[in-house]
Amino acid sequence: MALLEYALIGGILYGIFFSLVGIGLNLVFGVMRMINLAHGQFIMLGGFGAWLLVHELHLNPIFGIPLAVLGGILIGYPLYYGVVPRLQRSQDPEMLSFILFFGIAQMIEAVMLFIFGADQRSLPGEALGSGNIGVFGQEFPDSWWVAAAVSILCIGGLWLYFTRTRLGFATRAIMADRDEARATGIDVDRVSAIAFMIGLSLAGIAGVFVPYMVGSVSPSIGDSLTTTSFAIIIIGSLGNPLGTVVGGLVFGVGTMLMQTYYASWSNLVPYALLLVIVLIRPSGLLGKAVRSA
Amino acid sequence: MSSEPLLRLEGVSKRFGGLTVLDRQSFSVSAGEIVGLVGPNGSGKTTTINVISGVHQADAGRILFEGREIQRLKLFRIARLGINRSFQVPKCFRAMRVRENIEVAATFAGRGAVDIDEILAGIGLADQADAIAGALTVNQQKMLDLGRALATNPRLLLIDEIGAGLNPAELGGIAELLKSLAARGIALIVVEHLLDFLNRITDRVIVLGAGRMLFEGSLKAASQDPDVVAAFIGG
Amino acid sequence: MRYPAAVLAILAAMFLVLPHVYGNQSVLFTMMTFMALAQGLNLLYGFTGYLPFGYVGFFGTGAYATSLLVTFTGMPVLVCVLGGGLAAVVVGLILGPLLRLSGAYFSIANLAASQIIYYVVANEALKHVTGGPYGVKIEQVYAPTASYATMLAVLLLATGLAAYFRRSRFGLGLRAMHQDPISAGLAGVDIVRERLIVWLASAGIAGLAGGAYAWNLSVFYPDAVFTLQISVFAIVFALFGGVGTVIGPLLGAALLYAFYAVIGVSAPQYFELLYGLLIVLLVLFLPNGLMSLLIRRNVDVL
Numbered sequence: 001m002a003l004l005e006y007a008l009i010g011g012i013l014y015g016i017f018f019s020l021v022g023i024g025l026n027l028v029f030g031v032m033r034m035i036n037l038a039h040g041q042f043i044m045l046g047g048f049g050a051w052l053l054v055h056e057l058h059l060n061p062i063f064g065i066p067l068a069v070l071g072g073i074l075i076g077y078p079l080y081y082g083v084v085p086r087l088q089r090s091q092d093p094e095m096l097s098f099i100l101f102f103g104i105a106q107m108i109e110a111v112m113l114f115i116f117g118a119d120q121r122s123l124p125g126e127a128l129g130s131g132n133i134g135v136f137g138q139e140f141p142d143s144w145w146v147a148a149a150v151s152i153l154c155i156g157g158l159w160l161y162f163t164r165t166r167l168g169f170a171t172r173a174i175m176a177d178r179d180e181a182r183a184t185g186i187d188v189d190r191v192s193a194i195a196f197m198i199g200l201s202l203a204g205i206a207g208v209f210v211p212y213m214v215g216s217v218s219p220s221i222g223d224s225l226t227t228t229s230f231a232i233i234i235i236g237s238l239g240n241p242l243g244t245v246v247g248g249l250v251f252g253v254g255t256m257l258m259q260t261y262y263a264s265w266s267n268l269v270p271y272a273l274l275l276v277i278v279l280i281r282p283s284g285l286l287g288k289a290v291r292s293a
Numbered sequence: 294m295s296s297e298p299l300l301r302l303e304g305v306s307k308r309f310g311g312l313t314v315l316d317r318q319s320f321s322v323s324a325g326e327i328v329g330l331v332g333p334n335g336s337g338k339t340t341t342i343n344v345i346s347g348v349h350q351a352d353a354g355r356i357l358f359e360g361r362e363i364q365r366l367k368l369f370r371i372a373r374l375g376i377n378r379s380f381q382v383p384k385c386f387r388a389m390r391v392r393e394n395i396e397v398a399a400t401f402a403g404r405g406a407v408d409i410d411e412i413l414a415g416i417g418l419a420d421q422a423d424a425i426a427g428a429l430t431v432n433q434q435k436m437l438d439l440g441r442a443l444a445t446n447p448r449l450l451l452i453d454e455i456g457a458g459l460n461p462a463e464l465g466g467i468a469e470l471l472k473s474l475a476a477r478g479i480a481l482i483v484v485e486h487l488l489d490f491l492n493r494i495t496d497r498v499i500v501l502g503a504g505r506m507l508f509e510g511s512l513k514a515a516s517q518d519p520d521v522v523a524a525f526i527g528g
Numbered sequence: 529m530r531y532p533a534a535v536l537a538i539l540a541a542m543f544l545v546l547p548h549v550y551g552n553q554s555v556l557f558t559m560m561t562f563m564a565l566a567q568g569l570n571l572l573y574g575f576t577g578y579l580p581f582g583y584v585g586f587f588g589t590g591a592y593a594t595s596l597l598v599t600f601t602g603m604p605v606l607v608c609v610l611g612g613g614l615a616a617v618v619v620g621l622i623l624g625p626l627l628r629l630s631g632a633y634f635s636i637a638n639l640a641a642s643q644i645i646y647y648v649v650a651n652e653a654l655k656h657v658t659g660g661p662y663g664v665k666i667e668q669v670y671a672p673t674a675s676y677a678t679m680l681a682v683l684l685l686a687t688g689l690a691a692y693f694r695r696s697r698f699g700l701g702l703r704a705m706h707q708d709p710i711s712a713g714l715a716g717v718d719i720v721r722e723r724l725i726v727w728l729a730s731a732g733i734a735g736l737a738g739g740a741y742a743w744n745l746s747v748f749y750p751d752a753v754f755t756l757q758i759s760v761f762a763i764v765f766a767l768f769g770g771v772g773t774v775i776g777p778l779l780g781a782a783l784l785y786a787f788y789a790v791i792g793v794s795a796p797q798y799f800e801l802l803y804g805l806l807i808v809l810l811v812l813f814l815p816n817g818l819m820s821l822l823i824r825r826n827v828d829v830l
Contacts, residue, residue: 035632095579096811098632099767103807106760110801223756227643230636268647271640278637279625287557348710368713379713386707397704400697402716439717523678 006138007260008253013140013148015252017206019245020151021225022203022232023158027116027241029082030175031195032084038105040225041112042200044069046207047217049119061127061208065150068204076197079104084196085189105222112219120216126210128212143263147209154202155244161198169197223271231274295342297360299324299480300345300376305354307340307504313528314340316353316504324448327471327481329491329512332501333525338484339381341449345372345482346378360448372402377442378451381484383434385441386404387427391418394426394437395444402445409444415470416440432458449480456487468493488512500524532691535775536684552743553672557620559785561681561741565758566765566777567686568634568733573763574771575693576726578627581635584733584758585642586616590738591753593663596657598743605669609678609739616735619645621727627723631819641798650750663749666742675744682736689729689830690774702726756798763787764803767810770817774830779818792816 025039025093036042049071050064129142162168170191174183182188210225211217228251251270257268260284295483299323307315316415322328330338343349345356347368356364363371386394392409399407413419416436421429426437435455442450453472454465468524475481485491492496492512500508500515502524508515515521534678543560547553565587573579593615597608626637652660659665693699704712705719713719738753745752762781784806788799814820822829 008740035636068589083808090815091617094631095577096815098635099579100808100811102763103804103811106804106807108804110798110804113800114798224643227636227640231640264651264653265647268644271643271647274640275637275644278629278633346714367718368710369716369718372714372716384708384711386704386711388707389703393700397700397712397717398715400716401701401704404716438711441711445714445716 002138003260005136007256009135010140010144010281011139011253011256012249013144013252014213014256015149016151016245017144017209017248018228018232018251019236019248020154020202021206022229022236022248023155023197023241023244024206025226025229026156026232026233026236026244027195027202028199029194030241031171031199032097033094033178034084034087034200035094035101035230037098037101037226038222039203039229040222040227041105041108042072042075043109043207043210043225043229044204044219044222045113046204047210048116048121048207049121049204050208051211051217054123061123061211062146062216064208065205068208069201070204071204072197072199072201076200077193080111080193080196084192105226108217109222116219118218118220120218121211122216123211125212141212143209143212147213150205150209154205155242158198160204162242167191167194180231185215227274228270231270233276234274235275268289297358298322301355301357302345303355303357305341305344305356307337307344307352307437308352308457314504315344318501318504318506319354320343320506320509321497322480322482324447324480325475326497327475327483327495329479329495329498330482330484330501331486331488331491331498331512331515332507333383335503336501336524337504338501339453340504342378342453342482342484345449346376346451348378364449372445375404375446375448376451377445377447377449379442379453379455381454381457383431383438385426385429385434387425389426391424391426391429391437392422398441398444407444407446412440412443415443417466421455432463435445443474445478447479448484449482450474452481452483452485454484454486456485456490457523464490532688532695532774532830535614536687539687539778540680540684543683545769547566547676554787557672557676557679557744559681559715559782559789560676561737562761562785563781564679564683564686564737564767565734565762566769566781567683567690568737570766570771570773570777571686571689571693572726572730572731573766574690574773574777575699575706576723577631577706578723578727579635579763580638580655580730580765581759582638582642582712583730583734584754584756585638585645586619586734587741587758588642588737588750588754588776589645590616590735591742591748592658592664592738592750593735594693594739594742595666598603598666598669599664603673604672605743606678608691609736609743612739612742613732613736616738617728619735620731624724627727639756639759640718642759646750646754649754655767658750661750663747664742665747667746670707670746671744672744674705675740678743679737679740682733682740686733687774687778690777693726694772694774694830698722698725709753743813759777760803764807767817770819770823772816773819775824776817776819776829780785 002213009167025036028036046068049067050061053059053063054061083100125143128146131142132139133145134144170186173186174188174191178188192257232247232251233244235244235250255266255269258269301321303319304317304318305315332338341509344351347366351364355362355410358374358376375515396408399409413422414437418436420434462474471481498512498515499506500521507520508518546556569583588613594608594612597603598605599610622639626634629637649658650661654660695701701717701722704715705717705722709719765779765781765784768784770776819829
């Protein structure tokens, strides 16, 4: 019973964090109708940003959050205007952007491998609080609670952006119908570029906590984070960023249960979930996933 | 057998999400007949053609072609039985040459030999046979769409808004072409907004409103029917 | 290069003569492996538009099935390699429903499938069957020359299939389906069946290549035959040469792999960077690869 409680509460914390991991990918997809296959690599960059802060500047890893936002802007802005408008005019934007972001993912991974080597790097546990916090008698390290809290703040912030700001309204209009939004005078490229930068920033922020939640960060971690994110946002309804939370929780609790009871098979969870969901529910949640013929 | 119509719809319905676009439609079409399908936008004309041709599957009801149920058959099976169609927005094989577009259908439908040159001449594209389909004008692509359908030797042809954007001379040409097809025993269902054009080729029209059949009969009688008038003006 | 038979003959002659000229047979073998994989991936992506990110899953399946057959049955190795191809086809059949998915969904779901196969094969719990993370050893059948010839046969088979897809009635249906699946259906093309056949052919090629590769290595860890890098190479090579043609993927794989063999093996991360950049540039400036330069000038390429 204690084991089950541990798995459930841990799964909720883990799942809240993984909502943050997936949400940037979902935002970018919702706004741009492009799958950012380099999403996991951007998360990985956030993790290395935090690692550098801790080991080179001896700062608290929490400062990785503003650094991630800065990085999201500095990378997102030129990347958006450099490739996206051109892709959207091409014959098959969905597939070509997919392949292009794949190329970008390879480049990021290679550069990081080049600079940092293939080692797995972790962060000092005590930096985010050295104790444990217990709920219902189940104790988890402080860093897990911090990660979950930051995730809730970020997701809440995104919700406020969508519901309380003009840019957020415009963003939602574009998600609903890009052409219609353009017709009503919204500067689609500017709003999309901002959403892209927010998406990358959120990925980077998630990355700050990856060393705590996953154990370590290394240049090659990106692809599995991308696939996991994809599974999460598909469960939670693709294109609806806030639905990501549902996906995150399903993934988190599922993973924790597997780790508790069938540890050696737990890394199958995101992939199996993804396959099962795309095959069982190709319509409904996934209306856009199925070919018309 | 001779009294059996070529095509019969029995209570065919189609829903998209919560919206019923076709509501228990029933009608039949005989060989060599041209039937017009008219109604306001969103009344279910194109959906009717989509469920008959197998592009969409009906949610309820039966569709009988030569007495055989076809509502569960795949697109290519329906095509091989002899039902084909054109599209309002033409769907050619854009990267292929015009002749190849026709060849694909002639090869795969397996409904007997067809004379590709004759089809190309019939749709007015004999001179463009080696052009890339994507480079044709939209009107030419519509004709190529029709040619692709004809190359399957169809017994029932569904035509979706072929007249829009054509000048009177071109419309006259199409009217003659469709009538000559009917004279060969092909049944045609023609969705069209241009009533003059329909009047010239049809014996009978079916008027749809909000997925339901409002009227069946001559176009002239339709224009005096109160339901029809209400649907077009009030709908 | 209009005639399939000529392409096959040149390919066979090249790889039969080259070992006598150039000493490093393992480089030639790996080059053939990637040519076969690029061609196999081209069968699917070039002719149907489905990009299988998890293509390596079939390769790994073939490698493992072959090794397990060698270990547990003692059948002739060549039969075991065929068994590897068959195993990949069976996996393809099981994954057939993925073909209902469109574009990127297909690619990612396929990637997930290949990861599942990898995690199952490499799982500690299965170490008495697959060797788990400790890999497999079939050095008792190690035969570099015979496995080299087998890989050449796989390459020729893949290329023959590509030529068939490009020039046959079946291929005409594929081209139509690629451009407009609904119109192709209306033209009488059984699109579901054609797609499945191409998918299984593509899977089978990867499985056979995996089998021949396992035979040639004869000792390997699961990572060696399941690394995503294998999918990446196949995709980049095929895209670079030009998908949807017969010689494009061969040319792309030969050129880029030769480049890699000369400079890259010692510093693979430079190559990952270079390939990433190459993908980006190809998508932006030459989405149909080298062959499109010829096709644009109305050269009839196979």
